[in-house]
Amino acid sequence: MIEVRGVSKRYRLGQIGLTSLRAELERWWQRRRGVDGTGAAVEDFWALRDVSFDVQPGEVMGIIGRNGAGKSTLLKILSEITEPTEGEIRLRGRTASLLEVGTGFHPELSGRENVFLNGAILGMRRAEIVRKFDEIVAFAEVDQFIDTPVKRYSSGMYVRLAFAVAAHLEPEILVVDEVLAVGDHAFQQKCLGKMQDVAQREGRTVLFVSHNMAAVTRLCDRAVHLARGGVVAMGPARKIVGSYLAQATEAKGIWIRPATLARRGKVTFSAVQICNATGAALSVVSQRDPIRVALDCQEHATTTAWVLRVSIYDREGNELLAAQDVGHALARGARPERPVRAGCTFPGALLRPGEYTVGVSACELAGDQAVALYEEIQPVVSFEVSPEGFTGSVAGALMGVVAEWNSLP
Amino acid sequence: MPLAVETGAAYERVIRPGRAWYRMDWARLFHYRDLLWILVRRDFVARYQQTILGPLWFVVQPLVTTAVFTLVFGRALRTPTDGVPPFLFYLCGMLVWSYFSNVLNSTGSTFTMNAAMFGKVYFPRVVVPLAAVISNLIAFAVQAATFLAVYAGVRLFASGPMGIEANFATLAVLPLLLLQTALFALGCGLLLSALSAKYRDLQHAVPLLVQLWMFATPIIYPLSQLSPKAQWLAAVNPLTSIVELFRLGFFGVGTVGAGHVAFSIGATLVVLGAGFAWFHRVERAVVDTV
Numbered sequence: 001m002i003e004v005r006g007v008s009k010r011y012r013l014g015q016i017g018l019t020s021l022r023a024e025l026e027r028w029w030q031r032r033r034g035v036d037g038t039g040a041a042v043e044d045f046w047a048l049r050d051v052s053f054d055v056q057p058g059e060v061m062g063i064i065g066r067n068g069a070g071k072s073t074l075l076k077i078l079s080e081i082t083e084p085t086e087g088e089i090r091l092r093g094r095t096a097s098l099l100e101v102g103t104g105f106h107p108e109l110s111g112r113e114n115v116f117l118n119g120a121i122l123g124m125r126r127a128e129i130v131r132k133f134d135e136i137v138a139f140a141e142v143d144q145f146i147d148t149p150v151k152r153y154s155s156g157m158y159v160r161l162a163f164a165v166a167a168h169l170e171p172e173i174l175v176v177d178e179v180l181a182v183g184d185h186a187f188q189q190k191c192l193g194k195m196q197d198v199a200q201r202e203g204r205t206v207l208f209v210s211h212n213m214a215a216v217t218r219l220c221d222r223a224v225h226l227a228r229g230g231v232v233a234m235g236p237a238r239k240i241v242g243s244y245l246a247q248a249t250e251a252k253g254i255w256i257r258p259a260t261l262a263r264r265g266k267v268t269f270s271a272v273q274i275c276n277a278t279g280a281a282l283s284v285v286s287q288r289d290p291i292r293v294a295l296d297c298q299e300h301a302t303t304t305a306w307v308l309r310v311s312i313y314d315r316e317g318n319e320l321l322a323a324q325d326v327g328h329a330l331a332r333g334a335r336p337e338r339p340v341r342a343g344c345t346f347p348g349a350l351l352r353p354g355e356y357t358v359g360v361s362a363c364e365l366a367g368d369q370a371v372a373l374y375e376e377i378q379p380v381v382s383f384e385v386s387p388e389g390f391t392g393s394v395a396g397a398l399m400g401v402v403a404e405w406n407s408l409p
Numbered sequence: 410m411p412l413a414v415e416t417g418a419a420y421e422r423v424i425r426p427g428r429a430w431y432r433m434d435w436a437r438l439f440h441y442r443d444l445l446w447i448l449v450r451r452d453f454v455a456r457y458q459q460t461i462l463g464p465l466w467f468v469v470q471p472l473v474t475t476a477v478f479t480l481v482f483g484r485a486l487r488t489p490t491d492g493v494p495p496f497l498f499y500l501c502g503m504l505v506w507s508y509f510s511n512v513l514n515s516t517g518s519t520f521t522m523n524a525a526m527f528g529k530v531y532f533p534r535v536v537v538p539l540a541a542v543i544s545n546l547i548a549f550a551v552q553a554a555t556f557l558a559v560y561a562g563v564r565l566f567a568s569g570p571m572g573i574e575a576n577f578a579t580l581a582v583l584p585l586l587l588l589q590t591a592l593f594a595l596g597c598g599l600l601l602s603a604l605s606a607k608y609r610d611l612q613h614a615v616p617l618l619v620q621l622w623m624f625a626t627p628i629i630y631p632l633s634q635l636s637p638k639a640q641w642l643a644a645v646n647p648l649t650s651i652v653e654l655f656r657l658g659f660f661g662v663g664t665v666g667a668g669h670v671a672f673s674i675g676a677t678l679v680v681l682g683a684g685f686a687w688f689h690r691v692e693r694a695v696v697d698t699v
Contacts, residue, residue: 079531
């Protein structure tokens with residue numbers, strides 16, 4: 001079981017990033033001269049503030065919240081990657097945490113060697129890996145290539161192998177980040193299925209952090225909703241997801257990146273908005289009108305090919321529509337450090353009147369596979385589809401196409 | 410799940426701020442011993458995969474350096490070598506020095522080199538520098554074999570008195586000296602990686618310092634060439650007595666006193682202890698700064 005008691009984490013904004021010897025000397029010199037060298041430059045930022053909750057043995061707990069709510073910090077503390085500033089966590093049982101798949105994979109080593117390397121990094125003993133080796137290879141479907149260096153793998157194979165190792169961890173407590181965001185859909189489903197199996201049949205305690213509300217509702221018994229580093233609500237997963245999605249509709253039509261939102265990936269979103277055909281921002285779209293999502297992103301480092309993805313969710317968190325841009329993907333790597341603007345237009349007459357949310361993500365691309373998530377913001381904006389008289393869409397169905405009816409001779 | 414509760418109770422971990430610097434979790438380090446060997450293998454394979462000469466580089470590098478030293482210091486500058494053939498003299502010094510500097514170079518940037526991995530998963534970080542200490546032993550073994558081949562060749566085929574006589578009592582303690590070199594290099598590497606996690610400037614300063622350090626160590630000159638005052642100063646460097654003892658073992662010449670050795674061992678232990686403690690202290694929150 002997991003007991004989290006009053007956990008807080010403070011970052012000194014002035015200290016994040018590189019410290020040079022010179023900066024340190026300057027600070028020391030200022031202190032010596034009686035000038036308060038620590039005051040002005042250092043700003044405290046509480047990524048987590050007094051977070052407490054329990055996870056019972058055999059329970060699957062979801063952690064949800066907007067970007068910057070403190071989910072990643074909580075995961076890092078639970079995984080012992082960094083220390084809390086205050087508070088205490090007790091973990092009873094062997095713990096494994098999975099914040100990324102394929103951590104430590106070395107391109108020059110063969111698939112076989114990487115399975116051992118990655119397994120050992122995740123805390124497995126050699127004997128344990130030997131015992132599960134055939135199962136891991138079968139799960140990853142890479143049998144013929146197991147002695148080939150992984151740099152010759154297709155990205156799909158790479159991700160599958162990395163995932164297979166992770167899926168065969170057998171801790172009593174498993175802490176999982178949104179690693180499911182990569183890989184092809186069929187394989188994602190296979191992994192979700194495996195996780196569900198493990199949690200239900202083997203009674204493993206799982207802490208699952210995700211933007212995928214449908215997955216949280218499906219997999220988790222209970223959920224914790226974090227916002228601005230604190231616990232907002234805790235309870236049955238379905239209920240918490242519902243109240244979270246209802247609250248998230250605050251950002252109507254347009255979202256502009258808040259200054260407090262830390263950047264993690266090589267590509268970040270700076271603004272997202274819903275607009276009409278002429279580019280004017282709006283939050284209510286007529287049922288027959290196309291829905292255009294305008295994205296402003298920024299590349300922060302030289303990237304290889306990457307893609308944008310836009311999804312539309314209903315209020316229960318079901319992903320109704322999703323579109324990945326293929327056309328621009330390959331051209332982008334060539335112009336680093338430049339803002340990228342993109343528009344994604346969904347045809348009209350697909351959604352029933354009601355409230356919807358939009359999620360956006362940017363992923364590194366290898367071949368036609370998303371291999372690493374740069375940033376995902378979900379939900380980012382909400383919008384409303386307004387009714388246009390009687391269109392024939394039926395309540396109860398997820399989507400409501402305005403179909404064309406005519407009498408046949 | 411009564412079973413989970415039972416096994417769980419036996420295995421409890423508490424995460425709280427301010428883990429004491431002196432409390433290494435040895436049991437956990439022991440759990441990761443398999444990772445240590447896998448990392449040793451990775452270091453070795455990754456370095457020489459797709460190079461034409463492969464591990465032969467271990468032989469080529471010191472041989473070429475030694476040949477250059479022989480030409481420059483032996484032939485041109487005529488630096489005395491305690492009567493030992495210059496090539497052999499330099500090769501012996503380089504044997505110790507290249508192991509030390511290789512370990513220092515590969516452990517000194519542990520946090521900065523592994524930042525991506527350390528940000529995603531926890532395992533006792535000290536496993537990484539430990540693996541480097543061991544994987545560099547492979548290079549040392551190959552170089553030692555090269556040295557022994559040259560040494561044997563000189564003793565068998567060289568005509569006339571070469572002035573080299575092995576000192577078997579000293580040869581017997583060479584494995585211990587190697588261990589001391591490893592521990593000292595590890596200590597320096599741990600200190601350096603803890604420091605360079607905070608001060609990036611060090612990344613640029615270190616290669617320079619390592620080079621200067623080599624000239625401060627009696628690698629290309631014998632300690633006996635220094636004035637007594639300078640000898641005392643050189644002995645502050647723990648590597649001095651190690652290098653001199655290596656040469657005493659193989660050639661029967663070397664300037665080394667019991668005081669030097671005792672100081673060198675003491676300094677090694679202090680550096681190692683300080684290295685572990687500081688590394689452990691930095692490890693706790695390094696991902697917040699790197």
